[in-house]
Amino acid sequence: ILLLYIQKKTFGVGGNTIHLVTVSACMRLACHRSRNNIRQAKIVKGRSINLALSHRGRQALKQVGMEDTIVSKGIPMHSRMIHSLNGTQYPIPYGKKGQVTLLLQPAETYSNTKLNFAHKLLNWSTETGAMTFLRADGAKEEIQADLIVGCDGAFSAIRKQFLRQSRFNFSQTYIPHGYLELTMPPINGEFAMKPNYLHIWPRNTFMMIALPNLDKTFTCTLFMPFDEFENVTTGDQVIEFFQKYFPDAIPLIGADALKRDYFRLPAQAMVSVKCSPYHLSDKCVLMGDAAHAVVPFYGQGMNAGFEDCLVFNEIMDQLNEDFSAVLPEYTRVRVPDDHAIADLAMYNYVEMRSHVNSKWFLFRKYIDNFLHIIMPRTIIPLYTMVTFTRTRYHEAVKRWHWQDKVRNDIVTRRACWPWHCLKFSDLASLMTCHFFNKEN
Numbered sequence: 001i002l003l004l005y006i007q008k009k010t011f012g013v014g015g016n017t018i019h020l021v022t023v024s025a026c027m028r029l030a031c032h033r034s035r036n037n038i039r040q041a042k043i044v045k046g047r048s049i050n051l052a053l054s055h056r057g058r059q060a061l062k063q064v065g066m067e068d069t070i071v072s073k074g075i076p077m078h079s080r081m082i083h084s085l086n087g088t089q090y091p092i093p094y095g096k097k098g099q100v101t102l103l104l105q106p107a108e109t110y111s112n113t114k115l116n117f118a119h120k121l122l123n124w125s126t127e128t129g130a131m132t133f134l135r136a137d138g139a140k141e142e143i144q145a146d147l148i149v150g151c152d153g154a155f156s157a158i159r160k161q162f163l164r165q166s167r168f169n170f171s172q173t174y175i176p177h178g179y180l181e182l183t184m185p186p187i188n189g190e191f192a193m194k195p196n197y198l199h200i201w202p203r204n205t206f207m208m209i210a211l212p213n214l215d216k217t218f219t220c221t222l223f224m225p226f227d228e229f230e231n232v233t234t235g236d237q238v239i240e241f242f243q244k245y246f247p248d249a250i251p252l253i254g255a256d257a258l259k260r261d262y263f264r265l266p267a268q269a270m271v272s273v274k275c276s277p278y279h280l281s282d283k284c285v286l287m288g289d290a291a292h293a294v295v296p297f298y299g300q301g302m303n304a305g306f307e308d309c310l311v312f313n314e315i316m317d318q319l320n321e322d323f324s325a326v327l328p329e330y331t332r333v334r335v336p337d338d339h340a341i342a343d344l345a346m347y348n349y350v351e352m353r354s355h356v357n358s359k360w361f362l363f364r365k366y367i368d369n370f371l372h373i374i375m376p377r378t379i380i381p382l383y384t385m386v387t388f389t390r391t392r393y394h395e396a397v398k399r400w401h402w403q404d405k406v407r408n409d410i411v412t413r414r415a416c417w418p419w420h421c422l423k424f425s426d427l428a429s430l431m432t433c434h435f436f437n438k439e440n
């Protein structure tokens with residue numbers, strides 16, 4: 001989690017590698033993490049190390065002068081590549097030049113990084129900020145903090161103490177889908193597929209994506225209901241399943257590797273966590289997955305966490321770093337937006353699970369892009385607002401509903417397409433909205 005120039009003693013607890021390294025690199029923050037160093041682990045149990053960085057996350061990195069460093073280690077994806085069942089591939093650009101999603105892997109450690117791995121938080125006090133850690137050598141370490149930032153993930157130890165507080169709201173939802181990661185190796189030292197694309201195989205209840213890595217491999221993530229994972233128990237059944245749904249991926253992953261890696265780890269669960277408030281008195285604040293774990297179907301998990309820091313620091317500026325005012329204001333401003341992206345990611349999961357196959361995906365995206373081209377200020381695709389702007393998440397949702405109403409009003413009054421079926425007045429009303437927005 002990015003905490004910018006807080007002069008007081010601030011202790012971050014948790015955070016995954018990219019958050020920890022970035023935090024420490026920019027602020028000599030003492031970070032305490034119960035897990036071992038992911039960078040030294042050979043196999044990390046089911047934990048994906050691909051992180052999709054887009055505009056919100058980049059703005060946070062920019063504010064601490066880290067954007068160029070981190071972006072230089074990322075792979076830009078300027079379009080989706082939709083893989084149809086018959087093996088045909090359709091590129092759909094994300095939009096304007098420069099609107100890319102960056103794929104990151106754990107960054108390098110920086111000289112002023114003080115990372116305390118395998119430090120388990122035993123206890124902490126909301127009144128005094130006193131913290132007790134159990135170190136890897138078994139010794140206990142007492143620390144006194146002015147502010148404790150709980151960025152210790154979806155199953156936060158810091159948040160556990162919030163549960164004892166009156167009027168603390170908390171919800172946790174596991175979805176019936178799991179995910180499993182496979183590796184697509186390079187061919188003759190080169191990427192097996194076009195690298196600067198987010199490869200998507202939309203198959204309604206099954207989906208697979210492939211994200212490029214710096215070592216020219218792709219990390220393929222298969223999303224599928226646990227019931228379906230349980231039906232595939234032998235190597236031959238894996239091949240049969242892939243022949244039916246992802247035939248073009250078999251030669252690229254390799255049949256033997258597919259049969260082997262498919263069973264390397266069990267399918268991992270996905271959880272959505274929402275809570276409020278995000279703060280306790282003036283001593284503790286939750287950020288990142290500890291505050292709002294989201295399902296991955298919008299690629300916004302890390303970006304929302306980074307934007308937490310950006311918003312926190314904007315409020316620190318406004319309220320002169322007075323934690324007793326900053327923390328409640330951070331809750332007031334940030335909770336509606338983080339709840340909105342959690343709901344949006346879950347909506348996308350339902351949308352993509354129910355009827356998003358390659359034809360529907362293509363249709364939706366072509367329509368979105370077409371309407372955005374002819375009325376760039378009136379129709380802005382939701383994915384564009386979420387991924388390529390800092391439009392507040394809850395405001396993006398409000399605008400999306402308004403745009404859907406405008407579009408559906410026109411469509412329901414005219415059963416047919418294409419465009420020439422619309423009466424002039426329909427076009428006029430749309431263009432009026434467009435010019436009206438121009439005024440705004």
Ligand SMILES: Cc1cnn(-c2ccc(OCc3ccccc3)c(C(=O)O)c2)c1-c1ccc(Cl)c(F)c1
Nearest residue numbers: 052080200207209296297298299351356361364383
């Ligand atoms: C890692 C990452 C970064 N962005 N996205 C993402 C997510 C959703 C998208 O569209 C939603 C939609 C398309 C068509 C109809 C309704 C909704 C698009 C898009 O427009 O390209 C891209 C993902 C991602 C993550 C998991 C799955 Cl399963 C997946 F497919 C992609």
